[in-house]
Amino acid sequence: MGKDGGTNRERPAVHGADAKTTTNTGQATWNAIVQRTLKQNDVKLVVYVPDKVFTPLIKSLHADPDFKTFAAAREEEAVGILAGAWMGGQRGAVLMQTSGFGTIPNALASLAVPYQIPLIMFVSERGTLGEFNLGQALVCRTMRPVLDSLGVETHTITRLDELAFIVDRSIKQAVATQAPVAFILSPLLTGGKVFEA
């Protein structure tokens, strides 16, 4: 339990190296492309509050020693950690699901945006294209209006062949313009979470 307060405590063993990096047709998977593009842009700190859709990405990030990857207890905590890391000279990204985004508007409006932090956000989109949970569908409708009202650059990514270009160019823009960016990963890209009744 880390009682001496100074030792690393291992997280539960959800971090295998078994995440798929190629599709059945030999194409790179969305998660492999995101990981490679983050690495190419020196974004090597990843803080997440998990989502089913992110499972393969989280697994392969944990398995990659080039990344420091860990879970935060809450999404706005991750925003704070990444703001601090940026000011300390390290680039990072946060992974969250749509409902997690619903918890961070205050942290965006009072920290990331006014302090000009290039916060890199990946949101796995729940609440659309086959959603089965009304709460997810409703919170999803609040996401883009919040991002728009704050003037945050936002890209909804639906196609595998556009993923690397959008993420690569937008990270560079975020850093160069000192502004947050949100990548909304559509079920069209990731497959989303499917209702299994």
Add this chain to the structure above:
Amino acid sequence: MTRTANAASFDNAEVMNRFALTQRLVGKLKREEAVIGGIGNTNFDLWSAGRRPQNFYMLGSMGLAIPIGLGVAIAQPARHVVALEGDGSLLMQLGCLATVAALGQKNLTIVVMDNGLYQITGSQPTPAAGVADFVAIARGAGIAKSAWAADEEDFDRLVDAALAEGGPTLIAVRIDDKPGVGATDRDPAQIRDRFMRGLGVKQAVL
């Protein structure tokens, strides 16, 4: 932190003054340690204790002083980072204590200023006032080096130990209801830019 036999408790900890403690803390920082001032009187008193380029002042995002400090500590492992946070703010983000403990962030010290009040909004009592013990909460979250400061001298000892021995460390202090001294300049971009220069991340001469 060697003193556990006679460790102070909430009940026998002296009620001190936030500005006086902040001055004592800042006076001990000789190695360009980073300090994150939480929203409200916590960062007002940090500002008033003397401008340092390694100070970061929060103007919103209540509860994020510790996460911001953790991020700085991760990015700059050779630099010690102190997060100053109010009791009401910490209540908003208790989960971050577990994150800090899980990472075992050695170069991070947390100071909790506890007067049981939402002082800046009119001194309404927090739901924790007289009920919750932040040191017990922090220990329960996995930060073993957590202690109440019995008095100013004890605070000095705890800070010295935190800076020398490594953490993560949480020091809780009981403070009075005196208002903050002065008020921070509310210019977020300037605060961030100066802080990054203070941390050596931006180096061009302006």
